[in-house]
Amino acid sequence: MRAVALAVLLCTVLAFPAGLPAQAATPAAPGGRALQGPAFPFVDLNVRPAANSREVVLSIQLLLLLSVLTLAPSLLILVTAFLRIAIVFDFIKRALSLQQVPPNQIMMGLALFLTLFIMWPTLSTIYNQSFKPFADGQIGLEEMYKKAESPLRVFMYRQMGGSPENIRLFMRMRALPKPNTLADVPTEVLIPAFVLHELTVAFKIGILLFIPFIIIDMVVASILMSMGMIMLPPVMISMPFKLIVFVLVDGWSLITMQLVQSFR
Template sequence: MPADTATEVPIPLATPRIGDFPAGAAGATSALPGLPSAIPLVDLSVRSPQNGREVAFSLQLLLILTVLSLAPSIIILLTSFLRISIVLDFVKRALSLQQVPPAQVLMGVAFFLTLFIMWPTFSQVYEKAVRPMMDGQMNVEQAYREAEKPFRLFMYSQMKDNPENIRLFMNMRGLAKPASLADVPTYVLIPAFILNELTVAFKIGILLFIPFIIIDMVVASTLMSMGMIMLPPVMISTPFKLILFVLVDGWGLITRQLIESYMRYTS
């Protein structure tokens, strides 16, 4: 197109005319085809509440944000993650491995094993608390009470054969001896469960270290008798540890025993 004719092409102006859209944002969106007639409004302004319902909604939102911020601690301390992560770290130390596998990998393995073990508990929480609350059948307080029950049952099931930790914290608070799970307060059950998980994890760690310590002692005494004092025993014992661990299917045995230690009480 010649340069002198380019100026003859009219360019439409994009200035909106008054009255093209209905008044208000809701009316403007409803006039556009393909969009829903009602879009929820998210108001981030700070103002005084107009009624009690807005106050209750703000408190519920604050409670939800608090729970989300504490979710990592809940996952670590109220599930099987604590025991599994400690045992996996003991395995790494017993094999004299410094960088392999990385800590992120071990935490990932512990997370998915925890998800596998805790799936029935999470399913009960969703069916009895989360879904009814989302459907408007119960409020946040009722949902919390319902979500608390599966976790309490899981924690108590791990200590029902050895309730020493529960008895310890009950005596420290001056409470009477409980006759059932309902008599144990949650603030007593949680620290008792954490202490029980630490105790069990360290017992497993002792059993893991025994065969590898024997290998270290045999290698160290052999090198000492041969006069090879300058050679670090770890360089010789680590391959033997790995050979023993692979031959007995160490990862499979540890995973199976960890899962069965929970399943025998929760099933």
């Protein structure tokens, strides 16, 4: 405790400049002259009624931008490869009867970097066609949004290329006509259809992952029952065998390779 108190006291002393007490005792300079001493930031926020319609539009755009930034994690999960990868990794932990190893932070970090690896061509297209022209002042905000939306729509539609049933489902619920091309599918229909498709694919992969480990659990449980060791939890015995099998077949590499190859 003494070391912690000394560390806190030292940080407190270093946080304030040596000349601050002397400056605090100095009266404010008349006429708004600059004060001598260490620089201190001045923050000013003016809120006033909009002078014209352009300022109203800019204020609304700022609110929309803040809303989009708030929803950015959800958008990252829903419109990229992250959803499928995260669910499959969770199935792996459950199939191996692991609760805390590997930690969720490591699994989500690996899922994030695999998502970047898979989405890199799409993200590069968005940067070159949308963000870079906008930063150079060649296009406006609305056109930047449209150019950024198009590669993501192509990615989502490409994953559902062989099974567009979810798109038809949401089109029927909205009473919309049957689409002939991707351009006929609204984004508010494409995103939930893509999410349902990713959930279905992830659960199918999870079922296939569970099958060999369920067999190991059943064999171990049968052996324990035949030996009369009913009170011993089968998970305690089967988990080391499942880990041995998983490591011997190089499970992480196989699952990672199959996940990456499952995306079109």
